[in-house]
Amino acid sequence: MNNLLTIAMPKGRIFTEAAELLRKAGFPLPPEFDDSRKLIIDVPEAQFRFILAKPMDVATYVEHGVADLGIAGKDVMLEEERDVYELLDLKISACHLAVAGLPNTKMNEVAPKVATKYPHVAAAYFRQQGEQVEIIKLNGSIELAPLIGLADRIVDIVSTGRTLVENGLVEYEVIEHITSRLIVNRVSYRIKDERITEIVEKLSEVIKQKGEPA
Numbered sequence: 001m002n003n004l005l006t007i008a009m010p011k012g013r014i015f016t017e018a019a020e021l022l023r024k025a026g027f028p029l030p031p032e033f034d035d036s037r038k039l040i041i042d043v044p045e046a047q048f049r050f051i052l053a054k055p056m057d058v059a060t061y062v063e064h065g066v067a068d069l070g071i072a073g074k075d076v077m078l079e080e081e082r083d084v085y086e087l088l089d090l091k092i093s094a095c096h097l098a099v100a101g102l103p104n105t106k107m108n109e110v111a112p113k114v115a116t117k118y119p120h121v122a123a124a125y126f127r128q129q130g131e132q133v134e135i136i137k138l139n140g141s142i143e144l145a146p147l148i149g150l151a152d153r154i155v156d157i158v159s160t161g162r163t164l165v166e167n168g169l170v171e172y173e174v175i176e177h178i179t180s181r182l183i184v185n186r187v188s189y190r191i192k193d194e195r196i197t198e199i200v201e202k203l204s205e206v207i208k209q210k211g212e213p214a
């Protein structure tokens with residue numbers, strides 16, 4: 001029986017912590033894993049295939065079944081609402097989604113604008129607050145928006161807080177605490193349950209030993 005498992009890994013800041021976690025759990029990732037430009041890395045001795053994807057796309061690969069498992073930030077899960085199972089909180093890459101803007105400023109009373117990479121999360125948040133805002137979708141460097149008058153507020157990830165501080169912005173509200181999650185395709189979970197359960201158990205053990213994120 002084909003026992004190959006395909007895992008979608010997010011490129012970028014989550015990658016290093018996710019790779020470290022997998023290694024600690026006993027999965028033999030080759031050294032080339034860390035600085036290769038390859039997008040597909042096979043580890044035949046462990047019957048793993050890794051695909052390296054943009055963080056926002058990981059859940060898409062898993063939902064469509066081209067990856068059995070994936071590592072995705074809770075931010076992506078909230079924004080994308082993909083039809084996948086969330087198996088485990090990996091407790092890595094802790095950060096939070098926040099509303100931020102220039103200090104001591106109120107939102108425009110007429111047609112306030114919010115710039116974000118997370119249009120669904122932002123829209124839901126302001127709806128819940130009873131505030132009608134125009135959402136402006138950007139793909140990165142969100143902190144620019146209030147600085148150049150594109151938006152009154154941003155909704156973005158805050159990790160160390162350095163980007164906000166260095167751009168003279170402040171946080172107004174925390175929307176959600178975020179960590180990375182192990183997600184699985186619904187069909188894979190049924191037909192490859194033994195291997196997947198083993199992986200979850202090994203990862204859980206490492207997470208338990210590490211304790212809560214700082």
Ligand code: PRP
Binds near residue numbers: 139141157159
């Ligand atoms: C993320 C996020 C913030 C920054 C926060 O951006 O969108 O801009 O990190 O991190 P900090 O609190 O540690 O400064 P990312 O680096 O992913 O790039 P982006 O601008 O393309 O979104």
